[in-house]
Amino acid sequence: MKTKFLFTSALLLASVAIFSIITAFQPKKPWVVPGKYVSMKNPVASNAESLKNGKELWIKNCQSCHGKSGHGDGPKAAQLKTDPGSFAPAEVQSQSDGALFYKISEGREDMPNFKKKIxxxxxxxxxxxxxxxLNK
Ligand code: HEC
Incomplete structure (x- = not known):
């Protein structure tokens, strides 16, 4: 009786461990951006005024999850199901301005959509x- 219980528990624990390992190594679901957005040109020049505005909006709306320097380490990040990741790697920086514009406007799951709020x-x-x- 007792061995059967122990065996079942061990089996259960092993399944949980294997499942966690599999999900941890699962790559992020690809986030497909419609072509129209990918090729969209940024109409706002990246000058001091735009960067100041961007930084203020960032602190107010984004920093809680994405962190001060965009490393995904904001105070709310730990409660999210999806990891906000870092903005430094090429996977983010190599995306077009239009693709980032689309993702911020539309959001998905844990990433809110900002087209109404902004x-x-x-x-x-x-x-x-x-x-x-935030490329460092
Ligand atoms: C509630 C937490 C939260 C807030 C607030 C938030 N984000 Fe996100 N963001 C996320 C998560 C989680 C992801 C990853 C989403 C995914 O891959 O499904 C993400 C993804 C992104 C991406 C896509 C990155 C990539 O890998 O392609 C961009 C760009 C982005 N966020 C910008 C912003 C901006 C700008 C703001 C503020 C206006 C903001 N986010 C506010 C949680 C948040």
Whole structure:
């Protein structure tokens, strides 16, 4: 009786461990951006004014999850199901401005959509400009 219980528990624990390992190594689901956005040109020049605006919006709306320097280490990050990741690697920086604009506007799952909260498109473009400075 007791051995059977122990055996079942061990089996259960092993399954949980294997499942956790599999999910931890699962690559992120690809986030497909419609072609129209990929080729969209950023109409806002990345000048001091735009970067200042982008930084203010960032602190107010994004830092809680993405962290001060965009490393995905904001105070809310630990409660999310999806890892916000870091903005430094090429996987983010090599995306077009339009692709980042789309992701910020539309969101998915844990990443909120900001098109209502930040209704001025130029503000979102300034956020894209600011994200380009978080490449370290
Ligand atoms: C509630 C937490 C949260 C907030 C607030 C948040 N994000 Fe995110 N963000 C995420 C998560 C989680 C992901 C990863 C989503 C995924 O891959 O499914 C993400 C992904 C992104 C991506 C895509 C990165 C990539 O790998 O392609 C961009 C760009 C982005 N966020 C920008 C922003 C900006 C700009 C703001 C503020 C206006 C913001 N986020 C606010 C959680 C958040």
């Amino acid at each position: 209704p001025d498109e130029e503000d979102i473009w300034s956020l894209v400009n600011y994200i380009r400075t």
